[in-house]
Amino acid sequence: MQEKLSPSMFIGIQGDDYISFGSGQPDLPPPERVFKILPDYRQFKYGLIQGQENLRNALSKQNQFKGSDKDSFVITNGASEALDLTFRAICKPGDKILFHKPYYYSYIPMAKLSSFEPVFTETIKGKIDFDDFDKKVRDCKCVLINSPSNPTGRVQDVNTLKKIEKLCADLDITIISDEVYKDLIYIRENYMLSGPHVVTINSFSKTFAMCGLRVGYLYSNDKKIIHDVIELKTHTSMNTSILSQEMAYEATKVPREYIKDQVKIWEKRRDFIYEGLQKLGLDLWKPEGAFYVLPKIDNPKDAVWNLFKKHKVITYLGEWFGAPDRIRLSYALDVEKIEEGLKRLEKYLKETS
Numbered sequence: 522m523q524e525k526l527s528p529s530m531f532i533g534i535q536g537d538d539y540i541s542f543g544s545g546q547p548d549l550p551p552p553e554r555v556f557k558i559l560p561d562y563r564q565f566k567y568g569l570i571q572g573q574e575n576l577r578n579a580l581s582k583q584n585q586f587k588g589s590d591k592d593s594f595v596i597t598n599g600a601s602e603a604l605d606l607t608f609r610a611i612c613k614p615g616d617k618i619l620f621h622k623p624y625y626y627s628y629i630p631m632a633k634l635s636s637f638e639p640v641f642t643e644t645i646k647g648k649i650d651f652d653d654f655d656k657k658v659r660d661c662k663c664v665l666i667n668s669p670s671n672p673t674g675r676v677q678d679v680n681t682l683k684k685i686e687k688l689c690a691d692l693d694i695t696i697i698s699d700e701v702y703k704d705l706i707y708i709r710e711n712y713m714l715s716g717p718h719v720v721t722i723n724s725f726s727k728t729f730a731m732c733g734l735r736v737g738y739l740y741s742n743d744k745k746i747i748h749d750v751i752e753l754k755t756h757t758s759m760n761t762s763i764l765s766q767e768m769a770y771e772a773t774k775v776p777r778e779y780i781k782d783q784v785k786i787w788e789k790r791r792d793f794i795y796e797g798l799q800k801l802g803l804d805l806w807k808p809e810g811a812f813y814v815l816p817k818i819d820n821p822k823d824a825v826w827n828l829f830k831k832h833k834v835i836t837y838l839g840e841w842f843g844a845p846d847r848i849r850l851s852y853a854l855d856v857e858k859i860e861e862g863l864k865r866l867e868k869y870l871k872e873t874s
């Protein structure tokens with residue numbers, strides 16, 4: 522019988538013939554120019570808690586943030602800290618936050634740490650059911666939208682996003698929009714949720730493959746949220762690494778082609794794994810963005826354990842994401858490795874059928 526499974530058992534395992542469909546970190550390298558500053562970099566003092574001005578200025582000039590200025594951004598230790606601080610800045614005891622299922626596994630512990638009560642809306646094949654959303658959101662303080670989604674790879678319809686935007690504005694409900702995969706969409710341009718009641722969360726981890734450098738940010742037009750987040754950050758992590766911010770600043774200068782080229786690679790991998798899993802007879806939704814698939818499987822706990830122990834294949838348990846009949850596979854690895862992983866999965870399925 523397996524031990525109690527948890528993501529920490531798998532994060533960081535490499536080599537020794539393992540195929541890891543586990544952690545969601547890009548294997549592609551960051552843009553070369555982010556390393557160019559290193560030999561001459563000599564800063565070492567505390568930086569601004571809100572984040573370095575050059576990086577915030579560069580973000581405010583991006584098309585998606587048209588009309589904004591540097592004061593509407595806080596640079597954080599990845600999207601993770603941006604989410605945590607936003608939850609804590611907004612939440613008062615007894616407040617509820619709405620998540621669409623399946624969800625990114627850190628949301629729930631983070632919500633509980635800030636004393637939010639998590640509530641859930643079910644999705645249909647990974648897409649938000651607006652009628653159910655409408656019913657559940659009414660007594661919530663805020664809602665978290667993650668499109669494209671980890672773990673489903675699904676992208677919410679623009680129509681649904683617009684309806685959510687309007688409903689939440691009318692009801693004065695804050696939308697926390699986690700857009701860390703916004704540049705990795707295969708079906709259309711991103712639709713950015715916006716308005717005075719929206720807090721946008723983003724990161725350099727996925728688009729620029731800079732996860733270990735820990736740079737993310739939040740953007741809001743609500744001055745109180747920005748103020749409260751800075752106040753919390755002052756007494757917790759203080760400034761985000763100034764070296765990492767300088768590297769992120771370099772990444773903002775990378776031409777759009779870099780991202781387009783990456784998306785082509787992800788899309789090829791998406792097609793390969795989606796078709797491969799379909800051929801194995803697994804039931805799954807076609808990912809439209811990000812780099813995850815979430816197939817159904819019999820006895821998911823045994824599957825994750827035996828794939829790991831007997832076949833040296835790392836997968837994540839759907840239960841961690843609120844999808845107990847599924848497992849999650851990240852396809853952030855090259856096609857040869859995906860092919861080998863699928864062969865091992867096929868072997869496992871034959872053994873257990």
Ligand SMILES: Cc1ncc(COP(=O)(O)O)c(C=O)c1O
Nearest residue numbers: 545599600601625671724726737
């Ligand atoms: C949906 C989602 N949000 C946030 C994060 C955290 O990203 P970061 O590395 O920027 O902290 C992840 C990481 O996998 C994620 O999938």
